[in-house]
Amino acid sequence: MPGLLRNSRWVKCSKPAPQARFRLFCFPYAGGGASLFRNWANQLPSEVEVCAVQLPGREDRLAEPAFTSMPPLIEALAGALYPYLQDKPYAFFGHSMGAFVCFELARYLRKHHHTHAGPLQLFVSAQRAPQLPDLDPPVHALPDNEFIEKLRHLNGTPAEILQNAEVLEITLPLLRADFAICETYHFVAGEPLLCPIFACGGIDDKDVSYERIAAWKEQTRASFTQRMFPGDHFFLHSCQAELLQVLSQQFLSLLRYGPQRYS
Numbered sequence: 001m002p003g004l005l006r007n008s009r010w011v012k013c014s015k016p017a018p019q020a021r022f023r024l025f026c027f028p029y030a031g032g033g034a035s036l037f038r039n040w041a042n043q044l045p046s047e048v049e050v051c052a053v054q055l056p057g058r059e060d061r062l063a064e065p066a067f068t069s070m071p072p073l074i075e076a077l078a079g080a081l082y083p084y085l086q087d088k089p090y091a092f093f094g095h096s097m098g099a100f101v102c103f104e105l106a107r108y109l110r111k112h113h114h115t116h117a118g119p120l121q122l123f124v125s126a127q128r129a130p131q132l133p134d135l136d137p138p139v140h141a142l143p144d145n146e147f148i149e150k151l152r153h154l155n156g157t158p159a160e161i162l163q164n165a166e167v168l169e170i171t172l173p174l175l176r177a178d179f180a181i182c183e184t185y186h187f188v189a190g191e192p193l194l195c196p197i198f199a200c201g202g203i204d205d206k207d208v209s210y211e212r213i214a215a216w217k218e219q220t221r222a223s224f225t226q227r228m229f230p231g232d233h234f235f236l237h238s239c240q241a242e243l244l245q246v247l248s249q250q251f252l253s254l255l256r257y258g259p260q261r262y263s
Contacts, residue, residue, distance in 0.1 A: 009061060010080040012052045015041035020049035021255060022089040022120060025081065027098030028052075029126070029234075030178035031157065031171065033059035036236075043244040048251050051084065053077070053098075057174045066177035070185045074104045078112065085109070091121045091254070093247070095236050097182050099127035103219070106193055120254055122220075123198045123247065126233050128208055129215035130187040136207065140179035144172065151175065154207075154233060196222040198250055200243070202235035203228050225250075 011025075012034040024044070026037040034052035041050040055073070057066025067073040084090070094102035106119055128134075139150045148168070151157045157175075161167050199216040201208050210228060217224040227246060231238040 008080070010054055010077070011084060012038075012054050013041075013049060014038045014052070015050065017041070017046065017049040020088070021047040022091065023049045023051050023084060024091050024093055024251070025084075025102070026050065026052045027092065027094035027102045028055070029096035029098055030182065031058070031175045032095075032098075035059060040244065043241070044248050045251050045255070047255055053081070057177060062170070066174050068177045068180040068184075070100070070104060070181055073101065073181065074108045077101070077105050078108050081105075082113075089120045091123065091251075092119045093123040093125065094127075095125040096127050096233065097178055099124035100130060100182065100185055103130060103193075106195070107190060110193070118193070119195050121196045121198060121250070122193065123200070123250075124213075124216055125200050125236060126202060126205060126208055128212035129199075129217075129219060130185075131189065131218060132212055132215055134183065138179075138183040140176045140183055144168075147172065147176070192219050192221045194221055196220060196224065198225045198227070200227045200229060200246075202231040202233055202239075204231060205233045205235070207233060 014037075024040075026034075026040065028034070028036050034054040037050060037052040040052075041048075044050060054061055055067070056064035067076070092102035092106060094100070102119075102122060103124060106122055110118055139147055142150065148162055152162060157171075161171055197216050197220040199213045201210065201213045210226075213228075214226055216226075229235045229239045229243055236243055
């Protein structure tokens with residue numbers, strides 16, 4: 001792939017690896033950006049090129065309007081990422097909102113590109129299986145004070161942001177847009193994916209239980225693995241070293257044996 005494509009609006013590769021054997025596309029949680037995965041390439045096998053997905057409305061795309069619903073986001077992502085999916089195998093990792101996004105992207109690619117092989121593996125993190133109902137009431141349209149209290153409860157937004165009126169003025173519209181994507185997301189039943197799914201969560205996550213993560217098993221015809229890590233909904237920060245060690249083992253297995261698929 002030409003160097004021009006390695007750092008585009010949609011994809012950020014902090015450590016380009018042209019000789020890597022496959023790519024890992026990382027999708028952030030609500031309000032997050034590509035910088036969440038900036039250091040991952042230093043802790044994963046060199047055969048993996050880490051490509052962090054940058055959605056509109058954040059970081060260097062702050063001036064662009066954020067998406068507020070899943071279907072147009074998936075259509076835009078498919079067009080933007082497709083050039084990266086042609087020359088070598090790839091996998092998807094998504095945390096929280098990102099889990100739904102990468103799952104629906106994999107399904108979209110299968111539906112609209114019938115000869116496309118799809119991801120080697122889907123890694124979904126801190127999110128209930130898509131066929132399960134959302135048990136929490138929607139919050140994206142709440143008044144600011146109630147919405148901020150919800151953010152405080154989730155423990156994913158730094159306190160210094162929640163206490164800074166100027167920063168909140170910039171941040172809240174993005175967070176509302178991302179929450180709207182999740183809260184208006186409508187799962188449509190279909191054939192399970194052919195790629196393996198690795199689902200993980202935080203042991204102390206009060207919103208996403210072990211059982212609701214285990215239900216991802218229904219979304220694949222291949223192998224399914226579940227792993228729980230110490231921490232709450234944002235264990236990918238507090239337990240990052242252990243998470244990346246486990247992911248590294250998964251990648252080495254993929255490189256050695258290939259994915260376990262079923263026709």
